Amino acid sequence: MDVITWKPEYEIGIQEIDEQHKKLVALINNFYTTLVRKGSNEEVAQVIFEVIDYTKVHFAIEECLLRMFEYEDYENHKKGHDVFVERVLAIDKRFRGGDASVSMELFSLLRDWLIQHIQEKDTQYAPVLLKRGVKKSWLRKFW
Numbered sequence: 001m002d003v004i005t006w007k008p009e010y011e012i013g014i015q016e017i018d019e020q021h022k023k024l025v026a027l028i029n030n031f032y033t034t035l036v037r038k039g040s041n042e043e044v045a046q047v048i049f050e051v052i053d054y055t056k057v058h059f060a061i062e063e064c065l066l067r068m069f070e071y072e073d074y075e076n077h078k079k080g081h082d083v084f085v086e087r088v089l090a091i092d093k094r095f096r097g098g099d100a101s102v103s104m105e106l107f108s109l110l111r112d113w114l115i116q117h118i119q120e121k122d123t124q125y126a127p128v129l130l131k132r133g134v135k136k137s138w139l140r141k142f143w
């Protein structure tokens, strides 16, 4: 198992979302490196919190965009997000209950789900939103 290496093919072509996905990958990788260097349970709990927290923020923003541009497959897309968050929270609960062995399972789920979701689902809405006028990129860096 290894960290996620960001690849150009993961980009969906909407800069705001691509930047958020990169941040999510960085947080997931940070979680992994904390596990590998055998950080304390408190440290691991903190990085898991950061991943979950930002995932929720990212999903909320993405869902908002999908609603604003009246994306036809919104319900299914949101359902995918919701089911994923439930799975992650269930594993996190086990971790907080003292089962530290689930942390690698959580990392695999985060890594595999995110990359698959980006490539299979997010790439489907990107051309639709772009066609409807969502801004593709910015000349100025805001963050």
Ligand SMILES: [Fe+2]
Binding pocket: 062, 077, 081, 117, 121, 122
């Ligand atoms: Fe998504």
